[in-house]
Amino acid sequence: MLNLDFHPSGRHFLQIPGPSPVPDRILRAMSLPTIDHRGPEFGALGLELLGKVKRVFKTENPVIIYPASGTGAWEAALANTLSPGDRVLMFETGHFATLWQKMARRLGLEPEFIGLPGYEGWRHGVQADMIEARLREDRDHGIKAVCVVHNETSTGVTSDIAAVRRAIDAAGHPALLLVDTISGLASADYRHDEWGVDVTISGSQKGLMLPPGISFNAVSDKAIEASRHNAMPKSFWAWDEILEANRNGYWPYTPSTNLLYGLNEALDMLLEEGMEQVFARHQRWAAGVRTAVEAWGLEVQCQDPAVYSPVLTGVVMPEGVDADAIRRIIYERFDLSLGTGLGKAQGKMFRIGHLGDCNDLTLIATLGGCEAGMKLAGVELKGSGVAAALEYFAEHPLKGDA
Amino acid sequence: MLNLDFHPSGRHFLQIPGPSPVPDRILRAMSLPTIDHRGPEFGALGLELLGKVKRVFKTENPVIIYPASGTGAWEAALANTLSPGDRVLMFETGHFATLWQKMARRLGLEPEFIGLPGYEGWRHGVQADMIEARLREDRDHGIKAVCVVHNETSTGVTSDIAAVRRAIDAAGHPALLLVDTISGLASADYRHDEWGVDVTISGSQKGLMLPPGISFNAVSDKAIEASRHNAMPKSFWAWDEILEANRNGYWPYTPSTNLLYGLNEALDMLLEEGMEQVFARHQRWAAGVRTAVEAWGLEVQCQDPAVYSPVLTGVVMPEGVDADAIRRIIYERFDLSLGTGLGKAQGKMFRIGHLGDCNDLTLIATLGGCEAGMKLAGVELKGSGVAAALEYFAEHPLKGDA
Amino acid sequence: MLNLDFHPSGRHFLQIPGPSPVPDRILRAMSLPTIDHRGPEFGALGLELLGKVKRVFKTENPVIIYPASGTGAWEAALANTLSPGDRVLMFETGHFATLWQKMARRLGLEPEFIGLPGYEGWRHGVQADMIEARLREDRDHGIKAVCVVHNETSTGVTSDIAAVRRAIDAAGHPALLLVDTISGLASADYRHDEWGVDVTISGSQKGLMLPPGISFNAVSDKAIEASRHNAMPKSFWAWDEILEANRNGYWPYTPSTNLLYGLNEALDMLLEEGMEQVFARHQRWAAGVRTAVEAWGLEVQCQDPAVYSPVLTGVVMPEGVDADAIRRIIYERFDLSLGTGLGKAQGKMFRIGHLGDCNDLTLIATLGGCEAGMKLAGVELKGSGVAAALEYFAEHPLKGDA
Amino acid sequence: MLNLDFHPSGRHFLQIPGPSPVPDRILRAMSLPTIDHRGPEFGALGLELLGKVKRVFKTENPVIIYPASGTGAWEAALANTLSPGDRVLMFETGHFATLWQKMARRLGLEPEFIGLPGYEGWRHGVQADMIEARLREDRDHGIKAVCVVHNETSTGVTSDIAAVRRAIDAAGHPALLLVDTISGLASADYRHDEWGVDVTISGSQKGLMLPPGISFNAVSDKAIEASRHNAMPKSFWAWDEILEANRNGYWPYTPSTNLLYGLNEALDMLLEEGMEQVFARHQRWAAGVRTAVEAWGLEVQCQDPAVYSPVLTGVVMPEGVDADAIRRIIYERFDLSLGTGLGKAQGKMFRIGHLGDCNDLTLIATLGGCEAGMKLAGVELKGSGVAAALEYFAEHPLKGDA
Secondary structure, X not given: OOOOOXXXXXXXXXXXXXXXXXXXXXXXXXXXXXXXXXXXXXXHHHHHHHHHHHHHHOOOOOEEEEOEOHHHHHHXXXXXXXXXXXXXXXXXXXXXXXXHHHHHHHOOOEEEEEOOOHHHHOOOOOOHHHHXXXXXXXXXXXXXXXXXXXXXXXXXXXXXXHHHHHHHHHOOOOOEEEEEOOOOOOOOOOOOOXXXXXXXXXXXXXXXXXXXXXXEEEEOHHHHHHHOOOOOOOOOOOHHHHHHHHOOXXXXXXXXXXXXXXXXXXXXXXXXXXXXXXXXXXXXXXXXXXXXXXXXXXXXOOOOHHHEOOOXXXXXXXXXXXXXXXXXXXXXXXXXXXXXXXXXXXXXXXXXXXXXXOOHHHHHHHHHHHHHHHHHOOOOOOOOHHHHHHHHHHHOOOOOOO | XXXXXXXXXXXXXXXXXXXXXXXXXXXXHHOOOOOOOOOHHHHHHHHHHHHHHHHHHOOOOOEEEEOEOHHHHHHXXXXXXXXXXXXXXXXXXXXXXXXXXXXXXXXXXXXXEEOOOHHHHOOOOXXXXXXXXXXXXXXXXXXXXXXXXXXXXXXXXXXXXXXXXXXXXXXXXXXXEEEEOOOOOOOOOOOXXXXXXXXXXXXXOXXXXXXXXXXXXXXXXXXXXXXXXXXXXXXXXXXXXXXXXXXXXXXXXXXXXXXXXXXXXXXXXXXXXXXXXXXXXXXXXXXXXXXXXXHHOOEEOOOOHHHEOOOEEEEEOOOOOOHHHHHHHHHHHHOEEOEOOOHHHOOOEEEEEOOOOOOHHHHXXXXXXXXXXXXXXXXXXXXXXXXXHHHHHHHOOOOOOO | OOOOOOOOOOOOEEEOOOOOOOOHHHHHHHOOOOOOOOOHHHHHHHHHHHHHHHHHHXXXXXXXEEOEOHHHHHHHHHHHHOOOOOEEEEEOOOHHHHHHHXXXXXXXXXXXXXXXXXXXXXXXXXXXXXXXXXXXXXXXXOEEEEEEEOEEOOOOEEOOHHHHHHHHHHOOOOOEEEEEOOOOOOOOOOOOOXXXXXXXXXXXXXXXXXXXXXXXXXXXXXXXXHHOOOOOOOXXXXXXXXXXXXXXXXXXXXXXXXXXXXXXXXXXXXXXHOHHHHHHHHHHHHHHHHHHHHHHOOEEOOOOHHHEOOOEEEEEOOOOOOHHHHHHHHHHHHOEEXXXXXXXXXXXXXXXXXXXXXXXXXXXXXXXXXXXXXXXXXXXXXXXXXXXXXXXXXXXXXXXXX | OOOOOOOOOOOOEEOOOOOOOOOHHHHHHHOOOOOOOOOHHHHHHHHHHHHHHHHHHOOOOOEEEEOEOHHHHHHHHHHHHOOOOOEEEEEXXXXXXXXXXXXXXXXXXXXXXXXXXXXXXXXXXXXHHHHHHHHHHXXXXXXXXXXXXXXXXXOOEEOOHHHHHHHHHXXXXXXXXXXXXXXXXXXXXXXXXXOOOOEEEEEOOOOOOOOOOOEEEEEOHHHHHHHOOOOOOOOOOOHHHHHHHHOOOOOOOOOOHHHHHHHHHHHHHHHHHOHHHHHHXXXXXXXXHHHHHHHHOOEEOOOOHHHEOOOEEEEEOOOOOOHHHXXXXXXXXXXXXXXXXXXXHOOOEEEEEOOOOOOHHHHHHHXXXXXXXXXHOOOOOOOOHHHHHHHHXXXXXXXXXX
């Protein structure tokens, strides 16, 4: 029998950019007994959840909750609004944008994938002017949707979604705006309504601090209207029956009850703290981590300070150093998991997640593990990143701290 | 803040036919810390799980595990094997067969829905001869798949899948055989390979005793071959990438890690007990419950003793009695949840689940709650069902019992 | 490695008269991380607990909480108020009274143990008139304390403590009144102040629904005064340092932090429900269980209806039947634990606990297990106890029930 | 209602020298349902536990387990072996030795309390030669026991118990040797039999990584013999009835079942790892922490390198700095609890625990919190302790590490 409850001593440091460490408070909520998903208590839970979750997406519109992981919510957004053969404009911010584009193609859409060239192109966010230029060219409005990733988990770059909205409007183009903020929601500032997003896609296992398993589509009226007529075969992902059942707090099929318990707890935690404080907390953590990277004399993956991710930081290794070999040392010696470089970034960098159930000292531990691991691997470091981050955290208390 | 941890006193009796009560042992496993789904420990877990789960489906072929609820696995089975416009022969065993047929239609298939007529038609299982006759007529093999429900959760009728296989073979028809055993798996005898099933669909929240959230497609070589050429747009549900990643114990996208912990524990529990013992245990419970129904002088929903479900029993109310009103009394007075009558059975019957984390005395308690609730509602009962079931359980020890 | 997480299927029915089944809500509270017992949060927890616990003992005086099991609180009561050689008047209500008397002797006290004769004597509660008579004889007040058990766990007899107080007062005797309500507290009506008790002893694992491990001394001013001068060596049990530290919510030595988390949750549950409702709930359960015993044609151990215990019911077996052999059958066939006969009652009876995390249907299950087990053992029963109890519960809703 | 499940974000760092952080694996074990302490499964658990626990004390003799916290086990050791008026020789290693001596006095013993003078005296371990000299003087053997603390939790000094044994033997004195290793057991090397200890006292909430609530007396034949004749009143603590009941795995009164589940798990974890590896792990952590203290230019409380504690390290503040003010800053800004200075050390130092569920990075985080907190408080530090410790851990892998 496999021992899942292994224990070298102490807790594993799970500092990948998601799934993020789950607070015990949420694990406890998830251990509540499963109830009848057609009974009266379930309806009360459903209505409560569906109300609170809107405040996290900053929308007055419905938020669909799927009993499926985040990748499913990508498919749901496409399947509800588009028809086979539709052209969609997608921007290559990194690996996850690339995967989403691949999915669009598999679903029979015609994605046009634009972006800055090469690996270096992945070190910047969405270029709204490129989107605007392309849409202006599209005089017959053949492009049905613009798809962008808000927080690119593979790079640590957070794109400016409001700018994309402005670009679409400036081009006078009717395309829908579909945004993936799977790893941004509840960590990075996000505003579904204010930014005029038509479908916002998110998942449970990042800023919401839940285990993976449920995912979201926040929708606009325009998106709902599109879903009434689009020609993509859809059933599990179809919004109509879910929205209908949600009116009373239920789902048309069996929902992930225990994960919904966890979601309810997560929403309470986030809303008690206040979303602005949540965002400030992650921004401060990110700044501390970047201070460490700078002290080491290394580069942050994201090259545009305006779009540094508050959720994760990519640390670029010096030429010739295999980032994955370093990750392995750190994992084996310090029981610390870091994110691998994906796609074009493979072997070039590792990613530090600063989201989920963590705090200043968790990050100091994490940076300590990185520093020691890089040294053990023979990477030349300019100075102590952990000491620099410690100083940053000490000198920059979070508002509300003593 | 909503109190999910309400406590009138004592545990709620969740005796619906799924989600079933989750053993504490599984809840504990699910509370293990989420790990990196790309790390080495995850791969080991994945391989372990994928191996053990085959023994529950009784197959040597791959079993796909989706991070989505059971309804998703219905869609996956259709989306991987069929093309828009394809005709499929579906048999109306009850409400869930009806929903699956509706899904097929939404996905652009052309379901032909046959069955016995009316509500009474729901009181029998699949009629293999009707399937054989229809397939014989289909000389040009326009029907691409036969879809049947193994254990109809809405009625408590378990169909004879081997007979359906024989019917297809007797007709010399090449249609695929797709079987939903969402509520049958790990409670009722099921044999994917021996019965020649092409796709078996199941979910986590019934005999596997997990919370809802993951689901399954066990596949045949013929089904995999079909998935290579079918024209349905598919990405999230597509078998190819999952099978590829599964070879090393991983998934192409984020799996439901904590539910997989629970699945691993559930598989250990089932395989330690032995599948034949698991089936015998449920058969015995079902017999005890039917003894009670008979003592009450009421009818079991299923009218064919050969296909009584070992998972749940539908109890038909006398003419003029509203079954849902009785369910409400039982819920409010005895903290016991029973399954409602669905579709054509609405208001006519209630369903008692005898699956998941329960035992003889749990069922005695359940029958006690039913008996008292029916009496409070003025239903005339011939005798004491709880006393009859108690006698049945006492006189029929499970093999292996002291 | 021993498998503590065994799982024949379903939950074990723990219906002994304590330790009682612990509600999941309390288990969850106990799993909170242990904190610094000298830190500020601990002080807040301590003050909260020490305030709320008084309401359960119905006292305005301090309640001492020991990080030790209930037997320790017996010793604490004696060690703080008496001196070696002191005479104490103890009443033999049953096995636990006998053990307490034995403890008094081991501690160097001179217990005088009075009571009704033989096993039959154990079927009645404290006889206040015998106490009064004995105290009247004790003209020089050599007797320093009267010790009685409120709810005798070995018999299911709840004595009238107010009557004992009146007896002491009527005799004009200055003896302290020490009362053990280890198994009565938070299930049976109890009033430390109103009944003029000097030391009330209790434990965690009965009506408080916690695991065993902490225990209590509620004290009067007179008891505290006695503790200032008594000559018994005492340190761990000494009230003075605890009372001093408790003023700020702390303890002089390491308290059982996680059990205190559980206690806090238990107190919230009890006080939210209301103590009178808690008492009514147990009285109703006891009445239902006695209805079953009567239907079986058997005798309840307690022969005085005025002092039937609301916490447990002793069921006397017919002459010649070994109660422990029956308990074994019930345990092995129905996964149900019942209390054994202790001391003079050994083999003569078994005890059904109706306390802790249970409800009507839990008790129906329990009575079902008893009924089937007795039949399997060949005990002749007059009728169905489980059917009778079911009818009782149906016809006697708890006030507040729908 | 008090919110015990507060969550500023991330886990609290509990780095006091006990109660230590409890591994989730143990918390999960403790959440198993409470069982009948007189039933067959309990006996099996008891025998398993009582066998395994001996291997941690390194004894072939019985180990008594009390359902009471560690202070109770101090009292138990004295109450079982000594009589009122007996003289005992106790050595002042620090605050806990002082408290034990105070307890001896309260119990009517005549402790003679020797040691090195003043606060500086607390910076060294037991001086075996002083004990030998005193015993040589005691020609009529009026001293009945020598009491020493193995690992002084208030100072971080681990005394040489084998040397004390040799001193007693060299003096040819028959006194019993009573040793408190409450905070040493299962972290620091300890050998009950080999070192000729008569009673070893320990508790659950330190190296055993359990919540507080149970405690231990490991005994020698000579100690058991003494317990047969000593004149101290004793009942709850009396070894005789416990040893008798333990023969079948039971206790004479209700044990702390759920804590025993946790103990069983802890013993499995320790014995799987191997006691020598456990000791090496703690020694290495202690060395890393002392490296940090040295880098800061501060003093370790313990001034004799031969007896540095592997369990905790006292960090002495520069003259004029209030250690408790620093602890408060660290607690408020970094959610890190450190041990306070006790007794003669009050305000002079703080204590870092390196025991329980922790690892290299947990300690890096802890040292980071200390370093930042001291800087914020204006303490002048020579260099970065956290960087120094990081280097130490990197360069000194634990045997068995990759």
